[in-house]
Amino acid sequence: MMLRDEQLSAGQIAERFVISRPAVSRHLRVLRDSGLVRDELVGRRRFYVLRAEPLTDLTDWIAGLTRPAGWEHRLDALETEVYRARRDHRDRAPAAPSPRRREDTA
């Protein structure tokens, strides 16, 4: 998936869309200002990579919509353990920008 598995430059990202480069640049700025991507300037190229951590708040909120009141507390506890294990591992794993399989473009 774009930017999750590999960093891409603004031009490479723009190539995958039919809209103009300045339009893509505007979107990237919104994403950067929201903290959803991180950018790094290398020469005249600016590389972007996904920062998905802020999405956990969103996922939690949506999960609150689907979670019936009162029930499934035990399953919730288990899910929390799963989540914690995942986060613990992520904190230890090195952030290697190692390009892998290319995801579909929406």
Next chain:
Amino acid sequence: MMLRDEQLSAGQIAERFVISRPAVSRHLRVLRDSGLVRDELVGRRRFYVLRAEPLTDLTDWIAGLTRPAGWEHRLDALETEVYRARRDHRDRAPAAPSPRRREDTA
């Protein structure tokens, strides 16, 4: 949480917002047409209740953003079990506030 745990009428929902009632009504129509709420006309009141099932696609998509490629397969499998258990229980549980569903009016 509003509409997840209890059905509310349009007026009761509108009371919880500062915007005008017609504005709330417009939002409710968008939610109804999207399948995110279900409404039932009782006399001159229209009651709404959340239908969160369509959100699972969204949650899955967002999870795909946060899931690093390759890793956490075992945790994913566990999470799938949690999800399945939850769904199995939901399919068996009686739909407690069972208002009869009315077709869209639009």
Next chain:
DNA sequence: CCGACGCGTAACCAACAGGTTACGCTTCCG
């Protein structure tokens, strides 16, 4: 039966979103 209530939609308007072209800044290569 009539007035009140609940509530949805039409029409209007302002703000915003999201595209474009033009331009400018920085970096880099010949």
Next chain:
DNA sequence: CGGAAGCGTAACCTGTTGGTTACGCGTCGG
């Protein structure tokens, strides 16, 4: 050093969003 490349922003324009008020329809109670 100058031209090319990469890329971000300004300015502009159009369509959409999202609020408002006014109004109308269906239901209900006196």
